[in-house]
Amino acid sequence: MKVLVTGGAGFVGHHLIEHILKNTDWSVVSLDRLDTSGTLDRLSDLGIWAEQKQRVTIVHHDLKAALNEHVRQRIGDVDVILHLAASSHVDRSIDDPMSFVLDNVVGTCHLLEYARTVDRLQTFLYFSTDEVFGPAPDTVRFQEWDRYKSGNPYAASKAGAEELCVAYHNTYRLPVMITHTMNCYGQRQSPEKYIPSTIRKILSGEIVIVHADATKTRPGSRFYIHARNVASAVLFLLEKGQWGEKYNIVGEREVDNMELAFLISQILDRQVTCEMVDFHSSRPGHDLRYALDGSKMSSLGWKLPVDFENSLRRTVQWYTDHPEWL
Numbered sequence: 001m002k003v004l005v006t007g008g009a010g011f012v013g014h015h016l017i018e019h020i021l022k023n024t025d026w027s028v029v030s031l032d033r034l035d036t037s038g039t040l041d042r043l044s045d046l047g048i049w050a051e052q053k054q055r056v057t058i059v060h061h062d063l064k065a066a067l068n069e070h071v072r073q074r075i076g077d078v079d080v081i082l083h084l085a086a087s088s089h090v091d092r093s094i095d096d097p098m099s100f101v102l103d104n105v106v107g108t109c110h111l112l113e114y115a116r117t118v119d120r121l122q123t124f125l126y127f128s129t130d131e132v133f134g135p136a137p138d139t140v141r142f143q144e145w146d147r148y149k150s151g152n153p154y155a156a157s158k159a160g161a162e163e164l165c166v167a168y169h170n171t172y173r174l175p176v177m178i179t180h181t182m183n184c185y186g187q188r189q190s191p192e193k194y195i196p197s198t199i200r201k202i203l204s205g206e207i208v209i210v211h212a213d214a215t216k217t218r219p220g221s222r223f224y225i226h227a228r229n230v231a232s233a234v235l236f237l238l239e240k241g242q243w244g245e246k247y248n249i250v251g252e253r254e255v256d257n258m259e260l261a262f263l264i265s266q267i268l269d270r271q272v273t274c275e276m277v278d279f280h281s282s283r284p285g286h287d288l289r290y291a292l293d294g295s296k297m298s299s300l301g302w303k304l305p306v307d308f309e310n311s312l313r314r315t316v317q318w319y320t321d322h323p324e325w326l
Contacts, residue, residue: 001026004078006063006111007085008056009038011189012127012181012227016082017043019231021052028055029075032085033062042188063107067114080238081115081124083108086161088129089192090154094285097153101160108161112168123175123238126165130182130248131155135287143293144180144246152285169244177237178246180292186227186311187318191326195224195312198261199319200326202272208261212276213288219258219276220288225251226311229304236302250294252304263309267316 003020007013008030017028032038040058043049059074061067063085067075087093087103108126115124133142134149150156162178169176185195201208211220233249241247255263258274265272280286306314319326 001080002029002076002078003027003080003082004029004031004075005082005084006031007038007083008032008058009034009040009042010084011042011186012184012230013038013084014042014046014188015186015227016084016231016234017056018046018048019228019235021046021048021055023235026055027057029057029059029078031059031061031063031071031075034060045188063110064102066110072114072117077120078118079120079122081111081118081121082127082234083111083125084127085111086127086158088154090131090152090286093152093154093157097157100153100157104154104157105160105164109164112164112174115174116168116172121175123177123241123243124165124168125177125179125234125237125241126162128162128178128180128246129155129158130180130290130292131287132159132162132180133290133292136289136291138289141291141293142248144248144296151287166244175243177241177243179233179237179249180246181225181230181249182251182290182292183222183224184227184230185224186315187322188325189227194257195260195264195315196319196326198264199268199316202261202265202268202270203320203323203326208272208274210257210261210274210276211279211286211288214278214281216276216278218288219256221254221256222290223251223254223292224260224308224312225249225304226306226308226315229306229311232305233297233302236297236300240300240302247297248292248294249297250292252308254291255308263312264316267313268320
């Protein structure tokens, strides 16, 4: 089996490659443009890299351009395409929406066109996001086929790319599956993200800023999930999933960002000072709460390999041992 992973040098992508190397005998092609979000340092930092790197081929390409013959030859024949490559920063999408349309919509279309030429393709799995549904009202958890209401250009670009994948399945019978993944965390995440930035601020004695509602009394919340748990769900879907279907990959419990900061402080055994800020009123496009219904995956038999508390503890301890990633 040979798997093409787009965005393989990115945060979730490198965890997925690590999981494949540890749990299968497959070969991997990592397709990446290697910009600010993708770095080969992530792959080379993996504990198994020295032993297993011969199973991975790294191909440089920016999906804003179609895959030319040279790139196709470098990739070779593949059985599975896992499409993670995307621009994913909400603030940057608000400032420069067209770049997200080019990266996420046009880039996905170029990859779909390439996929149509892959004779032995078994599955094309597109990684979408919980953000396509927009903010979730209290008690609501969106199911896979619920209406979309993107709250920012990033979410809209992911929704547009997702609809292209649906269209290619319906029109060309491409073997497409789609996942909606909630907020991922784990080792080697960008230091601007909430969990590593909170670890850094607690260690340095800085105030942790928590996005809240207009009253500054209700913090935002997420169903956080470790990237390796997401990788486990992907391998599960390659065996159990069905073409033309969508699947929510969800953490086991909702955690608000104030609670999360205190959990991190307890693991670090340090005091934390938090300040709730009404960021959403002054900066539309940032949603206070996301929530997905994970019952579809559960009904198929998938379970989180490692629960939230243990995943968080391992992550925080890893960062304290690797401060260069903060």
